[in-house]
Amino acid sequence: MTWETVIGLETHVELATKTKIFCGCTTAFGGAPNTHCCPVCTGMPGTLPVLNRKVLEFAVKAGLALNCEITRYTKFDRKNYFYPDLPKAYQISQLYLPICRNGAVDIGGGKTIRIHELHMEEDAGKLVHDPWIDQTRADYNRCGVPLIEIVTEPDFRTAEEVIAYLEKLKETLQYLGVSDCKMQEGSLRCDVNLSIRPMGSDTMGTRTEMKNLNSFKAVSRAIDYEARRQAERIEEGKRVIQETRRWDENKDASFAMRSKENAQDYRYFPEPDIPPIELSEEWLQDLKDSLPELAEDKRARYQSEYGLPLYDCQMITSDKALADFFEALVDLGTAPKQASNWIMGEVLAALSARSLEAKDMPLSPKTLAKLIAMVQAGRLNRNTAVKVFEAIFDENGDPEAYAAAHGLEQVRDTALVESVVDAVLAENPKSVEDYRSGKQKAFGFLVGQVMRELKGQGDPKTVNEILRSRLS
Amino acid sequence: MNELLQCTALELGAAIRKGEVSIPEVTSLALEAAGANPNNAFITLTPEAAMARAEELQKHLADGSASSPLYGVPMAVKDNICVQDVPATCASKILGGFRPPYDATAWEQMLAGGAVSIGKTNMDEFAMGSTTETSFYGAVQNPWDTDRVPGGSSGGSAAATAARTCWYALGSDTGGSIRQPASYCGVTGVKPTYGTVSRYGLIAYASSLDQIGPLARDAADCAAILDLLQKKDPRDGTSLEMPGAGTLLQSLTGDVRGLKIGIPAECFGDGLDPQVRKAVLEVAEVLKRRGAVVQELSFPVMKYVVPTYYIIACAEASSNLSRFDGVKYGWRAEEYEGLTDLYQKTRTQGFGTEVKRRILLGTFVLSSGYYDAYYRKALQVKSLIRDAFRSAFDSCDLLLTPVAPTTAPRLGESLSDPLQMYLSDIYTVSVNLAGLPGLSMPCGQDDKGLPIGAQLIGPHFGEATLLNAAFGYQQDTDWHKKAPKGGARA
Numbered sequence: 001m002t003w004e005t006v007i008g009l010e011t012h013v014e015l016a017t018k019t020k021i022f023c024g025c026t027t028a029f030g031g032a033p034n035t036h037c038c039p040v041c042t043g044m045p046g047t048l049p050v051l052n053r054k055v056l057e058f059a060v061k062a063g064l065a066l067n068c069e070i071t072r073y074t075k076f077d078r079k080n081y082f083y084p085d086l087p088k089a090y091q092i093s094q095l096y097l098p099i100c101r102n103g104a105v106d107i108g109g110g111k112t113i114r115i116h117e118l119h120m121e122e123d124a125g126k127l128v129h130d131p132w133i134d135q136t137r138a139d140y141n142r143c144g145v146p147l148i149e150i151v152t153e154p155d156f157r158t159a160e161e162v163i164a165y166l167e168k169l170k171e172t173l174q175y176l177g178v179s180d181c182k183m184q185e186g187s188l189r190c191d192v193n194l195s196i197r198p199m200g201s202d203t204m205g206t207r208t209e210m211k212n213l214n215s216f217k218a219v220s221r222a223i224d225y226e227a228r229r230q231a232e233r234i235e236e237g238k239r240v241i242q243e244t245r246r247w248d249e250n251k252d253a254s255f256a257m258r259s260k261e262n263a264q265d266y267r268y269f270p271e272p273d274i275p276p277i278e279l280s281e282e283w284l285q286d287l288k289d290s291l292p293e294l295a296e297d298k299r300a301r302y303q304s305e306y307g308l309p310l311y312d313c314q315m316i317t318s319d320k321a322l323a324d325f326f327e328a329l330v331d332l333g334t335a336p337k338q339a340s341n342w343i344m345g346e347v348l349a350a351l352s353a354r355s356l357e358a359k360d361m362p363l364s365p366k367t368l369a370k371l372i373a374m375v376q377a378g379r380l381n382r383n384t385a386v387k388v389f390e391a392i393f394d395e396n397g398d399p400e401a402y403a404a405a406h407g408l409e410q411v412r413d414t415a416l417v418e419s420v421v422d423a424v425l426a427e428n429p430k431s432v433e434d435y436r437s438g439k440q441k442a443f444g445f446l447v448g449q450v451m452r453e454l455k456g457q458g459d460p461k462t463v464n465e466i467l468r469s470r471l472s
Numbered sequence: 473m474n475e476l477l478q479c480t481a482l483e484l485g486a487a488i489r490k491g492e493v494s495i496p497e498v499t500s501l502a503l504e505a506a507g508a509n510p511n512n513a514f515i516t517l518t519p520e521a522a523m524a525r526a527e528e529l530q531k532h533l534a535d536g537s538a539s540s541p542l543y544g545v546p547m548a549v550k551d552n553i554c555v556q557d558v559p560a561t562c563a564s565k566i567l568g569g570f571r572p573p574y575d576a577t578a579w580e581q582m583l584a585g586g587a588v589s590i591g592k593t594n595m596d597e598f599a600m601g602s603t604t605e606t607s608f609y610g611a612v613q614n615p616w617d618t619d620r621v622p623g624g625s626s627g628g629s630a631a632a633t634a635a636r637t638c639w640y641a642l643g644s645d646t647g648g649s650i651r652q653p654a655s656y657c658g659v660t661g662v663k664p665t666y667g668t669v670s671r672y673g674l675i676a677y678a679s680s681l682d683q684i685g686p687l688a689r690d691a692a693d694c695a696a697i698l699d700l701l702q703k704k705d706p707r708d709g710t711s712l713e714m715p716g717a718g719t720l721l722q723s724l725t726g727d728v729r730g731l732k733i734g735i736p737a738e739c740f741g742d743g744l745d746p747q748v749r750k751a752v753l754e755v756a757e758v759l760k761r762r763g764a765v766v767q768e769l770s771f772p773v774m775k776y777v778v779p780t781y782y783i784i785a786c787a788e789a790s791s792n793l794s795r796f797d798g799v800k801y802g803w804r805a806e807e808y809e810g811l812t813d814l815y816q817k818t819r820t821q822g823f824g825t826e827v828k829r830r831i832l833l834g835t836f837v838l839s840s841g842y843y844d845a846y847y848r849k850a851l852q853v854k855s856l857i858r859d860a861f862r863s864a865f866d867s868c869d870l871l872l873t874p875v876a877p878t879t880a881p882r883l884g885e886s887l888s889d890p891l892q893m894y895l896s897d898i899y900t901v902s903v904n905l906a907g908l909p910g911l912s913m914p915c916g917q918d919d920k921g922l923p924i925g926a927q928l929i930g931p932h933f934g935e936a937t938l939l940n941a942a943f944g945y946q947q948d949t950d951w952h953k954k955a956p957k958g959g960a961r962a
Contacts, residue, residue: 046673050709089794267838272680
């Protein structure tokens, strides 16, 4: 029997607002336990949530970029359950009137994934178990960090499609500036709903939900594992149980957490502390107008406008900060291909060597543009320029000053080069003889001698020209 | 009883500003009256803090900085309103040991107006009840007859104000919790328009219905208190700007000429004590003599208001009270094994019977499979009730109704029959469901000498009209001046 895998995704994305969704506490990652919280986000008696309007703005931006319909009259609901990481014992979320619905994401290869809905909600805290004292402690720093949950229709058939979607989603949200989408810090988390059915069937099989997927690799492996597990069960004559499973990355396997029979009744009802929100057409239009150019638009433009190869476009747009850097270089007059070469070569290498992200790049576009211009003008050779780049990268130093201070500029002083050439010719009559009798190798030797005299900084073009005219 | 204790908050405020009495003097007078906790009206008394505050206010008074007509007047705060560092128990075992590290916004507003709190008043546990008998700290007695209940849930605030242990008190009203005890205890109380007084720092019972308001000697005192309380608060998303906020007191004229007062027939039918009916209808006569126009009208949704209220209030309460789980603050069961057991034992032992009944009711109506039949239906009826009020206010300015079907019942009578107790909320709950302002004022006594209250209901933001009608009524009557004999009984 050949099986078809059917997958739907629920992705939680932490929004990059400075403050939390319902209070003024910072959303910064980390921090000593319970230092990024206040009476509101820890749900102390009598406190009330007040919506951070930035959250609404970010959620709508995300919805627009994912081609969703925006709900003009939206509400929050309470999702009730007891757990120590949820201090109010309910999560403020959206069920009945989510902010965005019915979107679509093109993941390439002619495939489109439909978005069922996108809603806003608050994150919970985390529990830290200390095995040494056998105690569990609650850290409420993450309580109230704003999230959007993006729910797709069951449109995926392979792990590759899922990864393509996640990459597209990550890229889009990063470009919008609504999330940094760092899976390792938990700012992008996804749950995989998966079922299988005989190829060609149009009925749905029983699905399971997989949690704790902390990397794209884990998502991919968990999908393969779960599809295989379900197929094996069915082929053994067992049935698939509707349950939530937890992926264990170390064991490369998943384990049942709870079955549907034990499913919680969340008793959703409208959140009475937050009035319904009505979006005006004017506000929406302003937001639409403010949407930045997204990666795929940039890729198309770089190809048509700058004639860059697709590979370059993909590399540069893989990170919005990098694309911004590229565009700044071009705006400063650097030739697009030169800019692209430097970014894909030296810049990425320097970032990677320092484990830096492009957004934290110390070097300014202006500095690099200046350096590239020096190469173009023949003032530095490419190899020396790379050395200068390395030297000034961390401090965003001035390439001209550095080159001058270290005597790295190429010698283009014709009089100086002429005198050195004359001296070298006088000292090497045999080579001059050889060259004139047709031995081309002798010319290379003479160039080398001149360059040695000029301590390697002679402009090759100038040296060649003068030497050739003296020998002719 | 000291004569000062008999005067109104505004009269005392005037005497303070004139220098006839000092703030420490009147504060110690109130503390002395409250010292033995008469009628069990207080859960926490804060004499040291009150005296320190009084001294400080007196010092600033000398600088000529009295910030309101109530500057320096001692008062009390219902124990579900957070006062920084003072225990806030909500009359529940489960909040034992909890001291909020913040002030409620409403309390901050009162502090800015120069209020001196002598303590936190007793109440029904989490404001759930109509008798102040469900308190973990014991029932409150009605100062008019200590065998009777003071009403609830703001029974401690009403009893303390009626017994002249303080000049006024803050209460909260979710389904009548200010108006009904005001009625049973013979004081004037106002449930403001929903949203006009911040709920930040009010420990929630039912968020969409809760509102803080005053219990005081008369309508003018209530106006002065509301002038301090009503302010839009950025910390409460449901907070609204009150048109003309802060001008209620100065707007009182007592002139009700041409004011159209509606009498809903459904509020004067079966189940209403004839003595109460007579006293309340007499209010219409008094206002008529002052030039008001009285008209009867129909309010057909009356029969649905009690079930609608209990479904919505309990649903919200079941969620609001989930945070009391023994994990973060308050009381925790002494022995438990594991997390679920910690939750179960803490909540089973920490909540009283009535609170558990309402949590279970609320959990039920929100449960999958029942939500549509109960909660959603209740929301639909709620909007019908709002419509009914809207059309009533198309033809009149105010509605006049009883506050409760009877005068104060005996202690213990209501607890045995919770359904009967719920039904007694019939005249008050619709006001909360519609978010309207409602006022309760004394309008007579029954043959046992117990106070009877009349309710005036206004449209949204209709506080000025409401208070002006009550002010006019109180110009011509003296029911609001009557105090229980002997006042406080320890």
